Amino acid sequence: MKFISLTIDDKPVRVLEGTNLVEAAKRAGIKIPTLCYSKELPVVSSCRMCLVKVEGFNKLVTACSTPATEGMVVHTETEEIVQIRKNLLRLYLDNHPSDCLTCSKNGNCELQDLAYRYDVKFRVHDGARRGSEKAEFTDTSSPYILRDESKCILCGRCVRTCAVVPDRNILQFGNRGFSTKIIADYDTSLEKSGCVSCNRCVVECPVGALVDRRAYRKGRTWERTIKEVKCKSCDYGCNMKLIMDKNKVVAVEAASPQNGRPLCLKGRLLTELEYVDLPEKPYKKFYHDEGNEFEQVTWAKALNLDNVYEKMNKLDEVENE
Secondary structure (H helix, E strand, C coil): CCEEEEEECCEEEEEECCCEHHHHHHHCCCCCCCCCCCCCCCCCCCCCCCEEEECCCCCCEECCCCECCCCCEEECCCHHHHHHHHHHHHHHHHCCCCCCCCCCCCCCCHHHHHHHHCCCCCCCCCCCCCCCCCCCCCECCCCCEEECHHHCCCCCHHHHHHHHCCCCCCEEEECCHHHCEEEECCCECCCCCCCCCCCHHHHHCCCCCEEEHHHCCCCCHHHCEEEEEECCCCCCCCEEEEEEECCEEEEEEECCCCCCCCCCHHHHHHHHHHHCCCCCCCEEEECCCCCCEEEECCHHHHCCCHHHHHHHHHHHHHHHC
C-alpha cells in the first residue's frame, strides 16, 4: 500500500493511493456533497453534486470518480461550484413535493440537508413534473416497503444495491428521458415482483421515496435513539438498527450493508422478534404462476421454523408424559 499527499481546500491530506476525492476529503474533515454516491456501491457520477476543481485540469471533475494523486490541489467550494450545486438543487426541488414537515425522512434526508446547506428553496412553477406535485405512496402492496415515486430523485442507489446480490436485480430504470422512473421487474408492484423484502434499497434511499413500513411513523428522527446490534440468523452477522423511544424498542431497521452482504427478511424478522416487545404480525411472500402475493403467517412460518416448532412441541409432550 502506497500513501500519497495532496491538498484539499488548503488542508494537507494523506491517503492511500487510489482513494477517491470524496473519501480523501473526509479525512480532512471536509464533506463534499453527494446524492448518488455510496461508498459500498459502484460509482456512476450521475448526480453531479460532487463537482470539484483540480488545479491543472481544464474542467471540473466529479470527486466520487476521481482518484487522489500525489501533489494534487483540490478546491471544493469555489463560487462557480457553489452556483452549479444551487442550480442542480433547484432542478431537484422543482420535481419534488414540498411536504418536508410531514415526511418520515424529515431530519434524515440528504436532499433536505443540501437544500439547507446551500439555501435553496422550493419555488412555485407550472412546468412539467416527473412525479406528482403532492406526495403520496404509489405502491403499498408490500407489508415491508412503501414507495413514493413523487420523491424519487433517480440517484440509482436502490438499483445498484439491489444488483450487488447477483440473483436479485429486481429494481431497474424504466422508460427514457423525462419519463424515466425506477421499476420493479417489468414495472409491477413490489408484491407481484421477485422482491425479497431485504430492505437494502430502503437503507440506501437518500430521500423519502422508499420507506420501511414497519418503522413508519414510529418516532421522528430527532426523537429516536438508535442502537446497532448484530443479526443472529446466520454467520454473516449483518448490522441491524434498533429504533428506541424512551428506552423501549419500537422497531427494527436494516443498517447499511457492508462487503456485499445480502441482508434478508428472515434476519430482520428474527431481530424484531428478539428485541421488540409487541412486534407487528409477519408476512411471507408466496410465489404462484398467476402472481406473487403476501400472506400473514405465524412467526414460526415466517422464520421457516414451523417444522422445528412442531417437533419441539412433540418432544415437550413426550417428556411430560
